[in-house]
Amino acid sequence: MTDSVRDQYEAYPYPSRDPAEEATRLVVGSPSNLMELNHYLYAGRRDFSRPFRALVAGGGTGDAAIMLAQQLSDAAQAGTGSPGSNPGAKRGGEVVYLDLSQSSRSVAEARAGARGLTNIRFVTGSLLEVGKLDLGVFDYIDCCGVLHHLKEPAAGLSALAGLLKDDGGMGLMVYGTLGRDGVYPLQEMLRRLAGDQPLAEQVTLARRLLGNLPASNLFARNPVLRDHGGSDAELVDLLLHSQDRAYLVEEVAALVEGCGLKLVTFIEPLRYDPATYVKDPVLLKALSGLSPLERAAFAEKLAGNLKTHVFYVTKNLIEDTVASPAGRDAVPCLRVMQGPQLAKAVQRDLSLKGEFDGLALQFPLPRLAPAILPWIDGQTPLSKIQETLQDLDPRHDWARFKVQFDQLYAVLNGLNHLFIRYPV
DSSP states (O other): OOHOOOOHHHHOSSSSSGGGGGGGGGOOOOOHHHHHHHHHHHOOOOOTTOOOOEEEETTTTHHHHHHHHHHHHHHHTTSSOOOOOSSOOOSSSEEEEEESSSHEEEEEEEEHHHHTOEEEEEEEEEEGHHHGTOOEEEEEEEEEEEESSSEEEEEHHHHHHHHHHOOOOOEEEHHHHHHHHTTHHHHHHHHHHHHTTTTHHOOOHHHHHHTTTTTTOOHHHOOOOOOSSHHHHHHHHSSOOOOOOOOHHHHHHHHHHHHTEEEEESSSSSGGOOGTTTHHHHHHHTTTSOHHHHHHHHHHHHHHHOOEEEEEEEEEOOOOSSOOOTTTTOEESSSSOOHHHHHHHHTSSSEEEEETTTEEEEEEOOOHHHHHHGOSSSOHHHHHHHHHHHHTTTTOOOHHHHHHHHHHHHHHTTOOOOOEEEEO
C-alpha cells in the first residue's frame, strides 16, 4: 500500500471503535464467524478445540481478530468443537493480526486487553510483505476491505494464498460496484476541491459538500450509502480514500480464479439468487439454465444494492467443503438469533421479514417452523428434534420432518442465520 493509505489509517483508525464497549458486546459479522466458516470451509466437521491458526490480514481496529479470538477461546474452554457462550480463559487457537497502521493496532490491542484475550499475536506490516514476515501457514485467512485498496489486488491475494494450508480457506470482502453508485464521482469532486490539503481540512470540506448536494445527485439518491454518518473515520474511508476500486460478481470470480483459488459462496446466498427478487414463472424458467455464477451476476444487477461482496474461497484442489443437512446426526446452529424467540416471531404468519439495504423482503416458512425452531440450540441433532416432534404427533416421521426442515433451512441458511455442524 502507498504511504498515503498508511497515513490515512494512522490519522483515522477504521472502523471507529471504543475498547470500553467490549464489556457489553462482542462485534460479530461475516465472514469469519466460527459457525459460518466451519459450515462453508470444513463441511461442518472442524473441531475448534484443537489447534487452529487464523490470519487477519488488514485487521484495522480489530473486529475480525477479536471475534475470532473470542470464539476460539470459547470453543477451547467448552471442549465441544464449537464456540460456547462463556468467556474462555484457556488459550484457543491462535489469531495473527496484521495491519500497517500502528494507531489501528493500538485500538485492537486495547480491545483484546479489555477481554483478557491471550491468543492474538499482533504484527505491524503490509500483507504484500507477508512472505518476509515469517508468519507460518494458516488454516484460515480473513481479508476484509483491503484488496480493493491495493494497486494490484491480485498480487495481494496471491501472497495470502501462499500462506494457506491445502485444506484451508479464506473469508474475503471487497466493494461492490453497483451498490456504490455515486461514490466515485463524489470522490473525484472532493479531490478537485481539496486534494492537496491536510486530511482534516478535507474532512471539513467533505462535510460541507455533503450538506449541499442536490437531491438529484447520485450519491444523495443512493439509500445504501450511509456509513459516513457515524464518524470522521467512516467518512474518510468512504469518500477520501486515495486508492480504491469496486467489483462486479464476474470480476470477483476472475480475481479468485486467477490466484488459483475456488469460489465457494457469496454471503448472504439468497441475495445472489434471482428467485429472491423475481417471482414470474416465465422469467424463472428462462433463468433456470444459468450457472450458479451467472445467476449470482444476474441477481447483483437485478437488486442493484450490493455495496460489498463477502465470500469464501478455498484452494482449487479442495472439493466440496460446504456442510449439508443430509445426515440424522447433523446439528443445526443459529448464528445470532435464539430458536425460541425466533419461533414466537414467525408463529403468526409463518414468514420471516428482512430489510436489505433499502429493499424490504419477506420469506415464507414451512408449517412446522415454529415447532422446530425452539429445539435449534447448536447442540441437538436433527434426529433428536424429529423424535421429539414425533412423540407429540406420530405423523412427524423422518421423511415428513425432513421436508419441513429442508424448507426452513433453505430460507435461514440463505439469509446467513442457520448453519450445520457434525459431532467431532
